[in-house]
Amino acid sequence: ASMTAPRLPFLAARTCSAAAAFSSLSSSPLQCCPVKRTSATNTNSAPLLSASRPGAPAADGVGSADLNRLRASAMPVADSPLPTYTDPHELPRPLTGADLMESGGEGLKVAYQGFPGAYSESAAKKAYPHCQTVPCEHFDTAFQAVENCTVDRAVLPLENTLGGSIHRNYDLLLRHELHIVGDVRLAVRHCLLANRGVKIGDLRSVMSHPQALAQCEHTLTELGIEQRQAVDDTAGAAKLVTEQMLQDTGAVASSLAAELYGLDILAENIQDEKENVTRFMMLAREPIVPQVDKPFKFRPALCFHLKIGNLHNSSRHLQFLH
Numbered sequence: 466a467s468m469t470a471p472r473l474p475f476l477a478a479r480t481c482s483a484a485a486a487f488s489s490l491s492s493s494p495l496q497c498c499p500v501k502r503t504s505a506t507n508t509n510s511a512p513l514l515s516a517s518r519p520g521a522p523a524a525d526g527v528g529s530a531d532l533n534r535l536r537a538s539a540m541p542v543a544d545s546p547l548p549t550y551t552d553p554h555e556l557p558r559p560l561t562g563a564d565l566m567e568s569g570g571e572g573l574k575v576a577y578q579g580f581p582g583a584y585s586e587s588a589a590k591k592a593y594p595h596c597q598t599v600p601c602e603h604f605d606t607a608f609q610a611v612e613n614c615t616v617d618r619a620v621l622p623l624e625n626t627l628g629g630s631i632h633r634n635y636d637l638l639l640r641h642e643l644h645i646v647g648d649v650r651l652a653v654r655h656c657l658l659a660n661r662g663v664k665i666g667d668l669r670s671v672m673s674h675p676q677a678l679a680q681c682e683h684t685l686t687e688l689g690i691e692q693r694q695a696v697d698d699t700a701g702a703a704k705l706v707t708e709q710m711l712q713d714t715g716a717v718a719s720s721l722a723a724e725l726y727g728l729d730i731l732a733e734n735i736q737d738e739k740e741n742v743t744r745f746m747m748l749a750r751e752p753i754v755p756q757v758d759k760p761f762k763f764r765p766a767l768c769f770h771l772k773i774g775n776l777h778n779s780s781r782h783l784q785f786l787h
């Protein structure tokens with residue numbers, strides 16, 4: 466959602482299971498659901514080998530339910546028959562160093578705000594090239610999805626060269642207990658998109674994320690397009706233009722969005738400043754995961770809130786962002 470998007474109720478009344486959330490990933494983004502902490506997502510399907518080796522001591526505290534089951538079947542007692550394994554290839558394989566160094570984000574689910582084809586999705590793919598991206602309706606939804614283990618990471622915009630900071634995400638950082646584990650910069654190249662057969666001269670209006678509209682304001686005016694319509698994300702704008710078969714309204718979005726939603730590219734690189742970079746942050750439940758997340762460089766930017774009349778206590782709320 467944009468900086469101007471209305472704040473959703475913090476906790477919605479219904480529950481939301483991970484299975485339900487993933488049932489329609491490609492078409493609609495995740496919606497807000499209550500924050501519910503569950504056990505961490507296991508991105509590696511292979512249990513530890515020590516559990517399946519007969520007579521080996523159990524690894525304390527690691528998957529104890531499974532260990533107990535394996536122990537019961539694998540450790541023969543006087544009267545029970547020896548276990549018979551039909552296909553050794555179906556047995557769990559040992560974890561290797563490579564499993565612990567999934568540098569491309571294999572097996573990670575990464576939330577972003579918007580529809581498929583949004584710049585945030587490209588940033589998520591840049592940060593974790595082999596991840597599975599998960600569209601979310603609002604920034605809050607992405608924060609909650611990490612917190613309740615529906616996903617492993619979120620990649621959200623923090624600031625850009627033209628529009629400045631995205632304050633909504635700074636606010637959310639204070640209200641949630643997630644960690645910034647890295648950042649990624651994306652050069653944003655906006656395109657003017659429209660339905661097949663529509664010409665620039667036919668367009669009276671253009672739809673996009675407010676930051677994208679602001680970044681192209683001068684060029685759009687020069688092209689003779691006067692009206693602006695703000696929506697939650699650039700790809701969502703492209704989707705609307707297609708679905709409603711609009712003939713007098715275009716979208717400002719990426720070339721990827723043009724491809725995904727079957728729109729023509731009427732003009733490329735239409736941002737007023739050719740150097741247009743947005744910086745995204747990578748969020749996780751734990752402070753840092755070596756080899757998966759690049760260490761985050763600290764910069765002297767601060768984010769804090771004050772309670773009126775409680776100034777002396779404000780350092781408690783101080784958070785170092787970079």
Ligand SMILES: O=C(O)C(=O)Cc1ccccc1
Binds near residue numbers: 578585586
């Ligand atoms: O709307 C999008 O596609 C986004 O990911 C947010 C955004 C909008 C404009 C520039 C960079 C990111």
